[in-house]
Amino acid sequence: MFLTLAFVGAAQDVLIDPIDPLPVDVQTPSIVLQPVFDMIDANLIALPADQEILKTDFENAVTLGVLTPEQAVAMLELVQWTSLVDPEELTNAAAAIETILAELISGALTPEDDPIAELTNLLNALATPAGTLTAIGKAGASDEVLDQVSSLVAGGVPPGILVQITKKGLRDGLSMDEILAQLDALAASIPEEGEPSAWGTLAHDITGEGEYRDQEQNENVSGNEEPEEESNEHGASNGNKDDNPGNGQDKGKKDK
Numbered sequence: 001m002f003l004t005l006a007f008v009g010a011a012q013d014v015l016i017d018p019i020d021p022l023p024v025d026v027q028t029p030s031i032v033l034q035p036v037f038d039m040i041d042a043n044l045i046a047l048p049a050d051q052e053i054l055k056t057d058f059e060n061a062v063t064l065g066v067l068t069p070e071q072a073v074a075m076l077e078l079v080q081w082t083s084l085v086d087p088e089e090l091t092n093a094a095a096a097i098e099t100i101l102a103e104l105i106s107g108a109l110t111p112e113d114d115p116i117a118e119l120t121n122l123l124n125a126l127a128t129p130a131g132t133l134t135a136i137g138k139a140g141a142s143d144e145v146l147d148q149v150s151s152l153v154a155g156g157v158p159p160g161i162l163v164q165i166t167k168k169g170l171r172d173g174l175s176m177d178e179i180l181a182q183l184d185a186l187a188a189s190i191p192e193e194g195e196p197s198a199w200g201t202l203a204h205d206i207t208g209e210g211e212y213r214d215q216e217q218n219e220n221v222s223g224n225e226e227p228e229e230e231s232n233e234h235g236a237s238n239g240n241k242d243d244n245p246g247n248g249q250d251k252g253k254k255d256k
Contacts, residue, residue: 033059036072042082043090050094050200057101066104066111074116075100079123088158091199095160096122098200099167106171122163132159136166142176148183157186161199168207182206 061067125131
């Protein structure tokens, strides 16, 4: 279940080759990232839904200027994406990449941070149960959350999924009880045996991560939403968010 250290170590020799530039008038993120999308599609084991999530995350990060196309290719090469055939290794690799991309998009990591080094560190952490707990503990998880994570790892849940869920909850400012509730929901929805690839989709269903990041990317790229307008969007229809403070709690459930 755990990514082996040899797997990570062998991938550390990845060199970032420049992608040939296109004419300025056609350099949209989706076109520039076509080599990345082709690499993602090259893995025939990955579920199409998970592939689309990766593509969206890479495109959002490049659009926001926090990742280069060359770094995107290097991240996939680091986890040896195109050659992964073990479903659990594939799940961990996808979850690790998505975790780093989410931290770049949210600002938890800055463009000055090396995403390749950050991904390498996370993959090494996922290689052992102790490393997984350390990664989550450093992010600020409580002892209760760590105990639940330890129990779920022992029960066969891929560690990358657990890191992905807990780190997202911490970034979003969820309480420890709310994070525990998400982990409980995960435990209650364990995929049937033989369907380990469904973990990624399950994690996104529980956290609403894909929808949340799409909304965040749209707001950041547009750059024309004033703070007052955002408060109106989160509040009642008359623009006074205090009239109905509960409507905007879950950003991932906002209507687009």
